[in-house]
Amino acid sequence: MSNEHAIVMSGIRPTGFLHLGNYFGAMRNYVKLQDQYTCFFMVADLHALTTHPDTKELKNNVHRVLAENIACGIDPDKAALYCQSHVRETSELYLYLNMLAYLGELEKTTTFKEKARMQPDNVNAGLLTYPVLQTADIILHRATWVPVGKDQEQHLEMARNFVNRFNHRYGEVFPAPMAYNFGEDLVKVPSLDGTGKMSKSENQLATLYLADSDDLIRKKVMKAKTDGGPTSPNSLKPDYIENIFQLMRLVSSMDVIHHYELAFNDCTIRYGDMKKQLAEDMVRFIAPIRGKAESIRTNETYLKEIMEKGADKARESAAATMKLVREAMGLQY
Numbered sequence: 001m002s003n004e005h006a007i008v009m010s011g012i013r014p015t016g017f018l019h020l021g022n023y024f025g026a027m028r029n030y031v032k033l034q035d036q037y038t039c040f041f042m043v044a045d046l047h048a049l050t051t052h053p054d055t056k057e058l059k060n061n062v063h064r065v066l067a068e069n070i071a072c073g074i075d076p077d078k079a080a081l082y083c084q085s086h087v088r089e090t091s092e093l094y095l096y097l098n099m100l101a102y103l104g105e106l107e108k109t110t111t112f113k114e115k116a117r118m119q120p121d122n123v124n125a126g127l128l129t130y131p132v133l134q135t136a137d138i139i140l141h142r143a144t145w146v147p148v149g150k151d152q153e154q155h156l157e158m159a160r161n162f163v164n165r166f167n168h169r170y171g172e173v174f175p176a177p178m179a180y181n182f183g184e185d186l187v188k189v190p191s192l193d194g195t196g197k198m199s200k201s202e203n204q205l206a207t208l209y210l211a212d213s214d215d216l217i218r219k220k221v222m223k224a225k226t227d228g229g230p231t232s233p234n235s236l237k238p239d240y241i242e243n244i245f246q247l248m249r250l251v252s253s254m255d256v257i258h259h260y261e262l263a264f265n266d267c268t269i270r271y272g273d274m275k276k277q278l279a280e281d282m283v284r285f286i287a288p289i290r291g292k293a294e295s296i297r298t299n300e301t302y303l304k305e306i307m308e309k310g311a312d313k314a315r316e317s318a319a320a321t322m323k324l325v326r327e328a329m330g331l332q333y
Ligand code: TYM
Pocket: 009, 010, 011, 012, 013, 014, 020, 021, 022, 023, 024, 025, 026, 044, 047, 133, 134, 137, 138, 146, 147, 148, 149, 150, 151, 152, 187, 188, 189, 190, 197, 198, 199
């Protein structure tokens, strides 16, 4: 990342338990970025309403996401950690951006099509304009770097389109936001059953959550799909086997990974042993995060304090941007 004054922004929806995909796609990068850049990390409670209109669990889920972010290493003294609905400027900018977003492009968005298929009785306008709200979150701080997983790539592309349209019509107010990962490509953490990605609400038995108990982690890993092993040397790995290797690359040591790569190539691999090793490495990775998150989650006073401090920082940055936006748009009479 070149610009030392770069602004970083990202968010996570409070729609369930956070998992390994959220960690390796997003939070790991948050932690690395917070030391060098001005960072805004938010719990996207407004976005959650597009799919979870029942708000009974919302408070618990907001607390959980905050606690898990802190347990993963976010330092609320360095980064602004806040809740989306506490920054009302978001809704104002969302409204203006909606006039620059076209029905055709919104309907073509992959996440919209997926969600419309999953909840045919609730294809609400918020679902359609989800990428517009996400753009508002990001550009409200004039952020340029957005640490996210691979599944958010299209939303970032749309954000750049909305920014270009705004700047073209009203003058240069916003820099173009880019999806960011510390490695090369954006990350997609696969599910354990080889059928897709880890997810907060779908495919829960094939997803490793940061709150899973040691036994549950072991059970889920041992159930991952394998086969009888390769029959000829140096063969291509089937997708579900490549997924297990990919998960191992996230949490296991180089020696362990190397050992199983060699064993695969010379056809001596025993998937039972490999999964046992992976399960233990996962337990070693997840258990300390789970422990920390549990103790933070129950400390409501502390979480409230963090949220208020984060919202203050976010509101200050948002107010400065909105002043420029209203000036640029000529909304001053
Ligand atoms: P959400 O809540 O679905 O996911 C939060 C973050 O986790 C990443 N992620 C993954 N990365 C790799 N592999 C996976 N299996 C995996 N599953 C999830 C996501 O890419 C994301 O980075 N729309 C966003 C929330 C949002 C936002 C924003 C993000 C709202 N406003 C502004 C960035 C900037 C979402 O639904 O993320």
